[in-house]
Amino acid sequence: MSTGAKTLRWLLAQWSVNLACAMAYRTSFLMQAIFMVLNDILLLFFWWVLLQLVPDIGGWGMADVWLMYGLVAGGFSLVAIFAGNYNRISIIIAEGQLDYYLALPKNVLLHVLVSNTSFSAVGDLVFGLVLGAMGCRALGASFLLFLLFMVTAGSLLCAFSVATNSLAFFLGRSEAISRQMSEALTNFSMYPGTIYQGAARFVVLFLVPAAFMSHIPVETLRSFSSTNVWLILAANVVLWALAIAVFHAGLRRYESGNQVTLRG
Amino acid sequence: MSWSKKWRKYSAVAITAAQSRAAYWQEMGARTFFFAIVLFTFSGLWGRIIGTDGTLAGYSRQQLVWYLTLTEAITLSATSLLQEVEQDVKTGQIAYLLAKPLNYLLYQAAYYFGEMAVTTSLNFLAGGLVAWALVGLPAITLSGLAQALILVVLGAAVRFCLLAAIALLSFFVEESRPFYWIYSKFIFTLGGLFLPIDLYPDFFRRLAALLPFQSITYGPARAFISGDWGQFANSANMALLWCLALTGLLSWEFAKGVKQINVNGG
Numbered sequence: 400m401s402t403g404a405k406t407l408r409w410l411l412a413q414w415s416v417n418l419a420c421a422m423a424y425r426t427s428f429l430m431q432a433i434f435m436v437l438n439d440i441l442l443l444f445f446w447w448v449l450l451q452l453v454p455d456i457g458g459w460g461m462a463d464v465w466l467m468y469g470l471v472a473g474g475f476s477l478v479a480i481f482a483g484n485y486n487r488i489s490i491i492i493a494e495g496q497l498d499y500y501l502a503l504p505k506n507v508l509l510h511v512l513v514s515n516t517s518f519s520a521v522g523d524l525v526f527g528l529v530l531g532a533m534g535c536r537a538l539g540a541s542f543l544l545f546l547l548f549m550v551t552a553g554s555l556l557c558a559f560s561v562a563t564n565s566l567a568f569f570l571g572r573s574e575a576i577s578r579q580m581s582e583a584l585t586n587f588s589m590y591p592g593t594i595y596q597g598a599a600r601f602v603v604l605f606l607v608p609a610a611f612m613s614h615i616p617v618e619t620l621r622s623f624s625s626t627n628v629w630l631i632l633a634a635n636v637v638l639w640a641l642a643i644a645v646f647h648a649g650l651r652r653y654e655s656g657n658q659v660t661l662r663g
Numbered sequence: 664m665s666w667s668k669k670w671r672k673y674s675a676v677a678i679t680a681a682q683s684r685a686a687y688w689q690e691m692g693a694r695t696f697f698f699a700i701v702l703f704t705f706s707g708l709w710g711r712i713i714g715t716d717g718t719l720a721g722y723s724r725q726q727l728v729w730y731l732t733l734t735e736a737i738t739l740s741a742t743s744l745l746q747e748v749e750q751d752v753k754t755g756q757i758a759y760l761l762a763k764p765l766n767y768l769l770y771q772a773a774y775y776f777g778e779m780a781v782t783t784s785l786n787f788l789a790g791g792l793v794a795w796a797l798v799g800l801p802a803i804t805l806s807g808l809a810q811a812l813i814l815v816v817l818g819a820a821v822r823f824c825l826l827a828a829i830a831l832l833s834f835f836v837e838e839s840r841p842f843y844w845i846y847s848k849f850i851f852t853l854g855g856l857f858l859p860i861d862l863y864p865d866f867f868r869r870l871a872a873l874l875p876f877q878s879i880t881y882g883p884a885r886a887f888i889s890g891d892w893g894q895f896a897n898s899a900n901m902a903l904l905w906c907l908a909l910t911g912l913l914s915w916e917f918a919k920g921v922k923q924i925n926v927n928g929g
Contacts, residue, residue: 457711593711
C-alpha cells in the first residue's frame with residue numbers, strides 16, 4: 400500500500416474514533432449544532448437591518464454577505480471537523496502533551512491537528528453550504544468555485560492558527576494571544592473587504608490574511624478572475640510553508656514536561 | 664439584623680469580588696484586544712457607509728462608534744455568575760450555602776455587582792481610548808454621562824435577574840446553557856448591540872421596546888450619546904419595571920427550586 404493510501408486510512412480511522420467520542424454525548428452535540436445554526440442566522444440580522452438603511456456597503460449587497468458568511472462558516476466548519484485541535488496547539492505545547500505525539504511514527508503536526516473533532520460545527524457546515532448556494536444563485540456564480548474557496552478559507556484559517564499557536568514554543572503560555580489572533584482573522588473575514596482602506600487594507604492582506612479568506616474570493620465569485628484564483632492558492636501555499644517552518648523551528652526547542660497523561 | 668449591618672456585609676462581598684476580578688489582568692488584556700478589533704472594524708464600516716461628515720438616520724460615525732463602545736463594554740464585562748450558580752445547584756453546594764447567614768440571591772447579586780463594576784469600567788476605559796484614537800471624543804454632556812451611569816446600573820440589575828433566572832433553571836433541567844445562548848442572541852439583536860434600535864424596521868423596534876434586553880445595552884448607550892432627558896425617563900422606567908417583574912420571577916423560581924433539594928447525610 401502506498402504512503403498516501405496508508406495516511407488516508409489512518410486519517411479515516413482517527414476521524415471515526417473522534418466521531419464515536421462525540422456520539423457519547425449525543426444530546427449535547429445536537430443542541431450545540433442547532434444553536435450554531437441559530438447563532439449564524441442571527442448574525443445575518445445585523446446586515447439585513449443595515450441593508451434596509453443603505454443600498455450597499457461599498458458595492459457589497461446582501462448576496463455578497465451571504466457568500467462571505469458561507470465561506471467563513473463553511474471554512475471554519477471544515478477545520479473544526481477535520482483538524483479540531485487547530486486552535487489548541489498552544490495549550491498542548493505549553494502543557495507538555497506533545498510527548499505523546501512525538502513517540503508515535505506519524506507526522507507530528509498532522510497527528511496533533513486531527514486528534515480532535517468539533518462535530519457541533521456540522522451546523523456551521525450546513526449553514527455555509529446553504530448560504531453559498533443562495534449567494535451563487537443570486538449572483539450567477541459557480542457553486543464549484545464557492546466550494547473550492549470554502550476549502551481554501553478553512554485551509555488559511557488552519558495554517559494561520561498553526562503559525563500563531565506555535566508561538567507557545569517560544570513564549571510559553573500564549574493561548575490567549577493565539578486565540579485572539581484566530582478570532583481576529585475570522586472577525587475581519589466577516590465584514591465586506593471594501594471597508595478596509597489604507598493601513599487596514601495592508602493588515603487584512605499581509606498580517607491577518609482575511610482578504611484571502613473571504614474578501615477576494617467573494618469578489619472573484621461575483622466577477623471571475625483566474626489571477627485572483629491563483630493569488631488565493633498562492634497565499635495558501637505561502638502561509639502553510641510559513642506555519643510548518645515556525646512549527647518545526649519551535650519543535651526543536653520543545654522540552655518534555657515529563658508529564659504522564661492518558662488520552663481518551 | 665439592621666439595614667446598615669446588612670449593607671456592610673454585602674458591600675464586603677462586592678468589594679472582595681471586585682478585587683478578585685481585578686487580579687485577572689491577562690484575561691482582561693485578551694478581551695481588550697478583541698474589543699479593539701471590533702471597534703477598528705466598525706469604525707471602517709461606518710466610515711465607508713457614512714463618511715466623515717455624513718449621518719445615518721441622524722447618527723454620525725463618531726456617535727455610532729461611541730455607542731458601540733458602551734454596548735460592547737457592557738456585553739464583554741462577563742462575570743462568573745452563571746457558572747457559579749449553575750455549579751452550586753448541580754453539585755448540591757447550594758444546600759450548604761443556604762445554611763450560612765447570608766441570603767443566597769443577595770450574596771450572588773453583591774458578588775455580581777462587584778465584578779461588573781470592575782470589568783465594565785476597565786472595558787469602557789480601554790475601549791474609550793481606542794474609540795478616541797479612531798474617531799475622536801464625542802460631544803459628551805455631563806447630563807448624558809450621569810444618565811448613562813444610572814442606566815448602566817439599572818441595566819446591570821436587569822441583567823443579573825435574567826442571568827440568575829437562567830442559571831437557576833439548573834434546578835429543573837439538566838443543561839441550562841442553551842437558554843444562555845438564546846439570551847445572548849437576544850442581546851445581540853433586540854438589545855441593539857451593534858446598531859441603535861431606533862434604526863430597526865418598525866416591527867423589530869416595537870418588539871425590542873417591550874422586552875428587557877434593550878435596558879441592558881441600548882438604553883445606557885443611547886443616553887450616553889444623546890443625553891436626551893425624555894428618552895432617559897422612558898428607558899429608566901422600563902428598566903425599573905423589568906427589575907421589579909424579574910425580581911419577583913427570580914424569587915419565585917428560587918423558592919420553587921429550593922423545595923426540590925434533597926439533603927442526604929454523609
